[in-house]
Amino acid sequence: MGIFKKLFRKKETEVEEKVEKNNIPIEEDNILIDEESSKKINLFKSLREKLFRTREGFFGKIKDIFSGKDVIDDGMYEELEELLVQSDIGMDMTMKIVSSLEKEVKKRGLKDPKEIYEVLRLVMEGFLIKENNELDIRDGELNVILVVGVNGVGKTTTIGKIANQLKKEGKKVIIGAADTFRAAAIEQLEEWGKRAEVEVISKEQGSDPGAVVYETISIAAAQKADVVIIDTAGRLHNKANLMKELEKINNIIVKKIGSERYESILVLDGTTGQNGLSQAEMFNESTKLTGFVVTKLDGTAKGGIIFSISEKIKKPIKYIGVGESIEDLRKFNAKEYINAIFD
Structure with a gap:
């Protein structure tokens, strides 16, 4: 719930600053902004609920790998490789993810396996294409x-x-x-x-x-x-x-x-x-x-x-x-x- 509280608090601060600067009635502006924030948060919560099986299945098992270890070793990375392949990520992509993860862990000087889960999140996000994700629809032409x-x-x-x-x-x-x-x-x-x-x-x-x-x-x-x-x-x-x-x-x-x-x-x-x-x-x-x-x-x-x-x-x-x-x-x-x- 921390991220939701931060989002709401940020909006509240923006409202307060806007009210003070422009002498805008709090009630009307606050309702509009909170509705917009609430909609985005509800969409995200809905997506998390829809992807429950993936999060609790495959990624839940991955989290268990790191939480159940005392040291970072080859055996931990081998377990991760096995799970990634089983998740339909494929061998080539798995090897790239694990290789990048090992380099990032060494770069950060991490010693506690429990810290690796958050690093894995960043590494895997980095492999997803973020450009041209929306349909190329242009005005004025078919x-x-x-x-x-x-x-x-x-x-x-x-x-x-x-x-x-x-x-x-x-x-x-x-x-x-x-x-x-x-x-x-x-x-x-x-x-x-x-x-x-x-x-x-x-x-x-x-x-x-x-x-x-x-x-x-x-x-x-x-x-x-x-x-x-x-x-x-x-x-x-x-x-x-x-x-x-x-x-x-x-x-x-x-x-x-x-x-x-x-x-x-x-x-x-x-x-x-x-x-x-x-x-x-x-x-x-x-x-x-x-x-x-x-x-x-x-x-x-x-x-x-x-x-x-x-x-x-x-x-x-x-x-x-x-x-x-x-x-x-x-x-x-x-x-x-x-x-x-x-x-």
């Missing part, structure tokens, strides 16, 4: 978001939630249902279109996905829309077919908007572990990814895939999914995520 991912990861739902958020931000959004292989995907997008009050362009099942993309962008340009979100098929006959289809869609987008500047986002299921990393590598070959959405993080006690992606693919995470409601698709913030999973 922005395209191509969304890819295998079936079952929450791709269609993620599209609906992003559309809803952008609509609330005042953007005119149009969705293209280019996953024409599944009637359920089209129906689900149309339902989300109704909920978010955005137009969905679709054709009958089995239609050419490229034609849907072409028509969607054409309609969006004619209506002076701000954002087009394109759903794509998550499963074709084989990898070659998938790459060919995505290459075709990429070419249509570039031709229609006259630019290679558009978002290409991969949705991953956070519970799939290293399989998610394999998916990321495959899709990155098919379409040059600009970022990720990692879903279902509330359902895993591991959560290490976020670090594997940052290390292996070198692309930012744009959103994380921590539940079923619209508000549970959160814009990714590395520091907030680290603070939520470390106790």
Whole structure:
């Protein structure tokens, strides 16, 4: 609770200074500022609650390693390596984390293992990409978001939630249902279109996905829309077919908007572990990814895939999914995520 008290006290001080300087009534200004602070704090508390399984599972075990030791030795680091690998962080990322941790511990001259947990927090945060974590949406031009991912990861739902958020931000959004292989995907997008009050362009099942993309962008340009979100098929006959289809869609987008500047986002299921990393590598070959959405993080006690992606693919995470409601698709913030999973 210490951090919350500090935040509230800081705001109280700001209010007092503002009142004294400008002779502003305390009640009105204080309410506005406290509401803003309270909202941020409640969002953080909510994120901590959503990531309970990760914090109490994997990171709880890590904390036990340090609290149960009297000296810093090789055995302690080996135990940490084993836990990191088990958490789906992956061997390469694990070795980098532990190596950086050892160097930082020596640099600080630490002797008590209990002090290492906080250092590990800083080291792991340092490996998360913090640049370009938000969608690149520019005013005055048509922005395209191509969304890819295998079936079952929450791709269609993620599209609906992003559309809803952008609509609330005042953007005119149009969705293209280019996953024409599944009637359920089209129906689900149309339902989300109704909920978010955005137009969905679709054709009958089995239609050419490229034609849907072409028509969607054409309609969006004619209506002076701000954002087009394109759903794509998550499963074709084989990898070659998938790459060919995505290459075709990429070419249509570039031709229609006259630019290679558009978002290409991969949705991953956070519970799939290293399989998610394999998916990321495959899709990155098919379409040059600009970022990720990692879903279902509330359902895993591991959560290490976020670090594997940052290390292996070198692309930012744009959103994380921590539940079923619209508000549970959160814009990714590395520091907030680290603070939520470390106790």
